[in-house]
Amino acid sequence: MGFLAPLGHDTARDYWLAVRRDLLAGTRVLVGAFIADRIVGSGQLAFSIYPNARHRAELQKLFVASTLRGQGVGRLLVAGLHAAARERGRSLILLNTRRTTEAFYKGLGYKEVGVVPGYSVGASGERYDTVSFYQELSS
Numbered sequence: 001m002g003f004l005a006p007l008g009h010d011t012a013r014d015y016w017l018a019v020r021r022d023l024l025a026g027t028r029v030l031v032g033a034f035i036a037d038r039i040v041g042s043g044q045l046a047f048s049i050y051p052n053a054r055h056r057a058e059l060q061k062l063f064v065a066s067t068l069r070g071q072g073v074g075r076l077l078v079a080g081l082h083a084a085a086r087e088r089g090r091s092l093i094l095l096n097t098r099r100t101t102e103a104f105y106k107g108l109g110y111k112e113v114g115v116v117p118g119y120s121v122g123a124s125g126e127r128y129d130t131v132s133f134y135q136e137l138s139s
Contacts, residue, residue, distance in 0.1 A: 002061070004123045022046070029088075031080045033064070033073050040065040043077045045085055045093075056092040057085045078108055082137055093135045102131045110135045 003011070022028035027049060033041035043062035048054070059081055064073045085093060097105060098120070102112070110133035118127030 019044070029081065029084045031077055031084065033077055040068050041073045041077050043081050045081050045090075047088065047090070055090060056094060057088070057090040059093050059095040062095075074104060075108065086137055086139070091137045091139075093137060094133070096130050096132050099129045099131055102133075105133050108135070 003015075019028060019030065023030060027047050029045040029047075031043055032039050041062075041064040044060045045057045046060055047057050059078070062074065062077060062081075064077070082093065085091075093110075095105065095110070096119075099115070106112070113132040113134060116130045116132070119130035120128050122128065
């Protein structure tokens with residue numbers, strides 16, 4: 001998700017304040033999945049402000065609680081993000097993910113663009129490959 005443990009309070013606060021600014025500016029959408037009053041998943045869409053990119057969005061920070069994976073929560077979140085993209089005139093979704101989650105996106109119809117070896121690093125310095133995907137949204 002872009003952070004390394006331990007995640008400090010100030011770092012978390014600064015991240016959410018930046019997300020809030022983007023939400024208020026209309027350059028980001030945040031959706032959540034809840035069971036009762038507990039958040040069990042979330043995802044974001046980032047919208048470019050550039051004129052040549054107003055047809056696309058980037059899916060970011062999708063997560064589902066580990067105990068609920070494989071039960072359709074992720075599919076519902078992505079469907080909600082796709083709907084939000086369509087409402088804003090976006091027809092192309094891009095995303096990057098670790099190799100370990102690529103089957104999920106392929107199952108949703110995303111097409112692989114390529115792999116960047118060792119794109120991100122873990123807490124112990126281990127490197128992880130990142131796979132880039134896209135999907136054209138139908139109207």
